[in-house]
Amino acid sequence: MLQFKLVLLGDSSVGKSSIVNRFVKDSFDEFRESTIGAAFLSQTVTIKDDDQDVTVKFEIWDTAGQERYKSLAPMYYRNSNAALVVYDITQADSLEKAQSWVHELKNKVDDNNLVIYLVGNKVDLTKDDEEKRVVDRDVAEKYAQENGLLFNEVSAKTGEGIQQIFQTIGENLYEVRKKENTTNNSNMANRAHGQVDIQLPRPSTNDSTSCCS
Amino acid sequence: MLSPERRTSMAERRPSFANFSGNSNHIDTLMVPHLAGIEDPLPETTPEKVDVLIAGTGLVESVLAAALAWQGSNVLHVDSNDYYGDSAATLTVDQIKNWVNRIHNSKNESEPYKNAKLYISSSNIGPDCKYASRDFGIDLSPKILFAKSDLLSILVKSRVHQYLEFQSLSTFHTYENDSFEKLTNTKQDIFTDQNLTLMTKRNLMKFLKFVLNWEKMPEIWQPYADKSITDFLFNKFKLEKPQVFELVFSIGLCSNMDTKVPLALNRIRRYLVSYDVYGPFPVLYSKYGGAGEVSQGFCRSAAVAGATYKLNEKLYSYNPTTQVATFTDGSKVTVTEKIIMSPTQAPEGNKHVPEQKYEVNRMVCLVEKDCKEWFSEDESAAVVVFPPGSLKSGNKHVVQTLIMGSGSECCPQGTSIWYLSTTESGVRAEMDLDAALEALEISIIRESSEEITNDNDIVQISDDGRPIINSVRLGQSFKEYVPRESVQHLMKLSYTQLTSTPPFDVVNPALFDNDELNNRANSVNKFIPNASDNGIIYTAMPSSEISYDEVVTAAKVLYEKIVGSDDDFFDVDFEDDDNDAMPTGASVNGVINYENAIEDDEEDIQMGEDDSNEFVGEMEI
Ligand SMILES: Nc1nc2c(ncn2[C@@H]2O[C@H](COP(=O)(O)OP(=O)(O)OP(=O)(O)O)[C@@H](O)[C@H]2O)c(=O)[nH]1
Numbered sequence: 001m002l003q004f005k006l007v008l009l010g011d012s013s014v015g016k017s018s019i020v021n022r023f024v025k026d027s028f029d030e031f032r033e034s035t036i037g038a039a040f041l042s043q044t045v046t047i048k049d050d051d052q053d054v055t056v057k058f059e060i061w062d063t064a065g066q067e068r069y070k071s072l073a074p075m076y077y078r079n080s081n082a083a084l085v086v087y088d089i090t091q092a093d094s095l096e097k098a099q100s101w102v103h104e105l106k107n108k109v110d111d112n113n114l115v116i117y118l119v120g121n122k123v124d125l126t127k128d129d130e131e132k133r134v135v136d137r138d139v140a141e142k143y144a145q146e147n148g149l150l151f152n153e154v155s156a157k158t159g160e161g162i163q164q165i166f167q168t169i170g171e172n173l174y175e176v177r178k179k180e181n182t183t184n185n186s187n188m189a190n191r192a193h194g195q196v197d198i199q200l201p202r203p204s205t206n207d208s209t210s211c212c213s
Numbered sequence: 214m215l216s217p218e219r220r221t222s223m224a225e226r227r228p229s230f231a232n233f234s235g236n237s238n239h240i241d242t243l244m245v246p247h248l249a250g251i252e253d254p255l256p257e258t259t260p261e262k263v264d265v266l267i268a269g270t271g272l273v274e275s276v277l278a279a280a281l282a283w284q285g286s287n288v289l290h291v292d293s294n295d296y297y298g299d300s301a302a303t304l305t306v307d308q309i310k311n312w313v314n315r316i317h318n319s320k321n322e323s324e325p326y327k328n329a330k331l332y333i334s335s336s337n338i339g340p341d342c343k344y345a346s347r348d349f350g351i352d353l354s355p356k357i358l359f360a361k362s363d364l365l366s367i368l369v370k371s372r373v374h375q376y377l378e379f380q381s382l383s384t385f386h387t388y389e390n391d392s393f394e395k396l397t398n399t400k401q402d403i404f405t406d407q408n409l410t411l412m413t414k415r416n417l418m419k420f421l422k423f424v425l426n427w428e429k430m431p432e433i434w435q436p437y438a439d440k441s442i443t444d445f446l447f448n449k450f451k452l453e454k455p456q457v458f459e460l461v462f463s464i465g466l467c468s469n470m471d472t473k474v475p476l477a478l479n480r481i482r483r484y485l486v487s488y489d490v491y492g493p494f495p496v497l498y499s500k501y502g503g504a505g506e507v508s509q510g511f512c513r514s515a516a517v518a519g520a521t522y523k524l525n526e527k528l529y530s531y532n533p534t535t536q537v538a539t540f541t542d543g544s545k546v547t548v549t550e551k552i553i554m555s556p557t558q559a560p561e562g563n564k565h566v567p568e569q570k571y572e573v574n575r576m577v578c579l580v581e582k583d584c585k586e587w588f589s590e591d592e593s594a595a596v597v598v599f600p601p602g603s604l605k606s607g608n609k610h611v612v613q614t615l616i617m618g619s620g621s622e623c624c625p626q627g628t629s630i631w632y633l634s635t636t637e638s639g640v641r642a643e644m645d646l647d648a649a650l651e652a653l654e655i656s657i658i659r660e661s662s663e664e665i666t667n668d669n670d671i672v673q674i675s676d677d678g679r680p681i682i683n684s685v686r687l688g689q690s691f692k693e694y695v696p697r698e699s700v701q702h703l704m705k706l707s708y709t710q711l712t713s714t715p716p717f718d719v720v721n722p723a724l725f726d727n728d729e730l731n732n733r734a735n736s737v738n739k740f741i742p743n744a745s746d747n748g749i750i751y752t753a754m755p756s757s758e759i760s761y762d763e764v765v766t767a768a769k770v771l772y773e774k775i776v777g778s779d780d781d782f783f784d785v786d787f788e789d790d791d792n793d794a795m796p797t798g799a800s801v802n803g804v805i806n807y808e809n810a811i812e813d814d815e816e817d818i819q820m821g822e823d824d825s826n827e828f829v830g831e832m833e834i
C-alpha cells in the first residue's frame with residue numbers, strides 16, 4: 001500500500017477540518033469549533049491502474065493552532081507529498097491568505113513533486129444566492145494554472161467535489177511514484193533502512209504484555 | 214502560587230469522541246487524537262491571560278509545554294527566534310550564519326554562547342552551488358536516545374513519536390593508539406574476541422553481571438563510593454586498560470577518569486539495558502535533526518492540546534506584582550501562575566539568570582565524505598570517543614564525537630556531519646577539539662583510500678624506472694606514499710556553550726527557586742529593583758550530556774513547581790486508546806528488566822560462534 005502525507009493550510013474557518021471530516025467520516029458539522037486538538041487522521045482511496053486496484057493511504061495533518069501566528073513548525077511540512085490549500089469563496093481575503101501559504105510551501109518544501117491543490121470551499125452558499133460569492137472562479141483558476149496547482153471549487157457541507165480532490169491527488173502521486181520507481185528503484189527501499197519503530201520493542205526482551213503482533 | 218485543587222485535564226475537557234458514522238471507507242483506528250476541536254476556540258489576538266508563559270522552545274521547555282497543556286494549563290509558548298528549538302535547534306547553513314551573528318551582537322548580559330567561529334565554503338554551499346543551505350540540518354545540541362530511557366517512554370506515552378522517525382545507532386568506536394577500535398559491546402563479542410585472555414573475559418563477565426544490579430551489592434562498591442570508576446575497575450575487577458576505557462568512555466560515555474563510581478555505574482548500565490530492546494543496538498536518533506525535531510514534536514503536541522505558539526516574540530520585562538509580561542513588540546499578557554524561560558531568551562536588564570559556570574566546547578564540521586567506513590551496515594551514524602590521553606594534545610577530558618551520514622537526512626549524499634564536544638574549557642578545549650578533528654580526518658582518509666589501491670589507472674614508477682601497475686601489491690607503503698588527499702570541509706563551526714549544569718549531572722532543582730516572591734518572607738532578598746526579570750524561573754541550558762537523559766528530569770521538576778505534583782505528568786488519556794492494538798513495550802510500562810541485557814549463565818561461555826545474524830537496525834512492523 002502506498003502511503004502519502006497530506007497537509008492542510010488556509011485561513012481560519014475556511015473549512016479545512018470540515019473537508020477532512022467529510023472525506024474521512026462523510027459527515028458535516030454546522031458548528032465546528034476552530035481547530036485545536038487535531039493530530040492526524042488517515043483515510044484511503046482506491047485508484048485504478050489498468051485493471052488493478054491500488055490502495056492509496058493518506059495521512060492527513062490538519063493544522064493544530066501553530067499556524068495562527070505564522071508559527072508552523074517545519075515538521076508540519078516535512079515529507080508532505082500533497083498540500084490542500086483552502087480558501088472560502090465567500091471571504092475575499094481568504095484567497096490572499098491561500099496564496100501566501102502557497103508561497104510559503106514553495107519556499108519551505110524541497111520537493112518538486114509536491115502536489116498542491118487549491119480548493120475554493122463553500123460553493124453550496126452560492127447555489128441559491130450568487131451574491132454571496134466574492135471570489136471569482138476564474139481568478140482563482142488562473143492563479144492556480146500559473147503556479148502549477150490543481151484547482152476546484154467544492155462544498156464540505158454537501159460533499160460536492162470532496163472525494164474527487166483526494167482521488168485526483170492519489171492518482172497524481174501514484175503516477176509520480178511509478179515513474180520514480182522505474183528510474184530509481186533504490187529510492188523507496190532506502191528509506192526504510194535502519195528505521196526503528198519505538199512502539200515495538202523486540203519480543204525477546206519484552207515483558208509479558210507482548211504477545212503475538 | 215500553587216493551587217491546591219487540580220485543573221481539569223485536557224482529556225476531561227474534551228468533548229466525547231464523535232461516533233464514526235455513515236461512510237464505510239476504511240477508517241484507520243490506530244491514528245491519534247481525533248479531529249474534533251476543543252471547547253474554547255482561541256481568540257485571533259494574543260491571549261490576554263494565561264496560566265503559564267514559557268519562553269524558548271528548547272527541549273526542556275517544549276516537553277514542559279506539552280505536559281502542562283495536556284494537564285489542562287493554559288500555556289503561551291514563545292520564542293524570540295523565528296525557528297523552533299532554541300538551544301536545541303536544528304538549523305540550515307544560512308540559519309547558522311545568522312545564529313553566529315546573533316551571538317556576536319547579543320546584548321544579553323547572560324548570553325550562554327560565546328567564541329562562535331564559522332567557516333563556510335561559499336563556493337560549495339549557496340545558490341547555484343553544489344549544495345544548498347537547507348540540504349543540511351545542523352544540531353546545536355546533538356543528542357542520542359537510549360532505547361530504555363525516560364524520554365523514550367514519554368515519547369510513546371504522549372504519542373509524539375508519531376511525528377518522528379527513529380533510526381538505530383550501534384557503532385561506538387574508541388580511539389586508541391591512532392586507530393578506531395570498534396566496541397565489543399555484546400556478550401558474543403566478548404567471547405569471540407581473540408584478543409581477550411580467558412581471565413579478562415571472566416572478569417569482564419563478572420563486572421557486567423554486577424553492574425546490572427549494582428545497588429543491591431553495596432559490599433562490592435561502597436568501599437569505592439568516593440573513588441573514581443577507573444580505580445574501581447582496575448582494582449576491584451582487575452580489568453585491563455582497553456576494557457576499562459571502553460566501559461567508562463564508550464559505554465558509559467563519561468567525561469574523564471575521575472567520574473565517581475555510582476554515577477559511572479549508572480551510566481554503564483544505561484547502555485547495557487538499552488542494548489537489544491529494539492534490536493542489536495543501544496541507541497536511536499531521530500531523522501532530519503535530533504533535538505530540534507524532538508522539541509518540534511513536543512511543541513506540536515502542546516498545540517494539539519491547546520497551547521498558543523508565537524515565534525519572533527521576545528520578552529521585554531515582567532512585573533511580578535501586576536503579573537503582566539510585556540513583549541518587545543508592545544503586546545502584553547497576564548500570567549497567573551509562572552513564567553519559565555530559557556537563559557537564551559532573557560530580557561535585557563536581566564539579573565536573575567543563574568550563574569553559567571560550566572563550559573561545553575563544541576565543533577561542527579560538514580565534510581565531503583560519506584564516512585560509511587565508520588557505520589554499521591544499513592546505518593548512518595556512529596559515535597567515536599577519544600578517551601583521556603589518546604590525543605596528540607594530551608587531552609585530560611574525553612572528546613565525544615557523533616558522526617551523522619546522509620541516511621539521517623541531515624546532510625546530502627556524499628557528505629557527513631561531525632559533531633565534536635568536550636567538557637574541557639578554554640584554550641585546552643580548542644587544542645583537544647583540533648587534535649580530535651585531525652585524528653578523524655587522518656582516519657577517514659586512510660580508511661576510505663582503499664579504492665585507490667584498486668584503481669588500475671594509478672601508475673607508479675619504481676626506483677629503477679619501470680612502471681608498476683598493480684598497486685595492490687604495494688600495500689601500506691604505497692598508501693603512505695600517495696600524497697594525502699585532504700578532507701573537503703564545507704562548513705566548520707566552533708563555539709562555547711555555557712551551562713549551570715555540571716558535566717554529566719542532572720539539573721539541580723534549587724536552580725528553579727527564583728520564585729520567592731510568592732513566599733513573602735524571602736521576597737526582599739530576591740527582588741532586585743530595576744531587574745527586568747523578577748519572578749522569572751530560568752531553565753538550565755543543555756549540559757554536555759550527549760543523551761537526552763537530563764531532559765525529562767528537568768521538565769518534571771518544573772512541572773511539579775507549577776502544578777504541585779508530578780503525578781499526572783503526561784498522564785494523557787487518549788480517547789481512542791481502546792482502539793490501540795499496538796503492544797506497549799516494557800519501557801512504556803515502566804517495567805525495567807535489567808536481566809535482558811546480559812544473561813548471566815555461565816554456560817554461555819561455551820558459545821563459540823556468533824549466533825546472532827540479525828539484520829542490524831531493521832525493524833518490521
Ligand atoms: N455552508 C458551508 N459551511 C461550511 C463549509 N465548510 C465548512 N463550513 C463551516 O465553516 C465553519 C468553519 O469550518 P472549519 O472546518 O472549522 O474551518 P477550519 O478551516 O478548520 O478552521 P480553523 O480550524 O479555525 O483553522 C464551520 O462552522 C463549518 O460548519 C461548506 O462547505 N459550506
Ligand SMILES: [Mg+2]
Pocket residue numbers: 016017018033034035062
Ligand atoms: Mg480546523
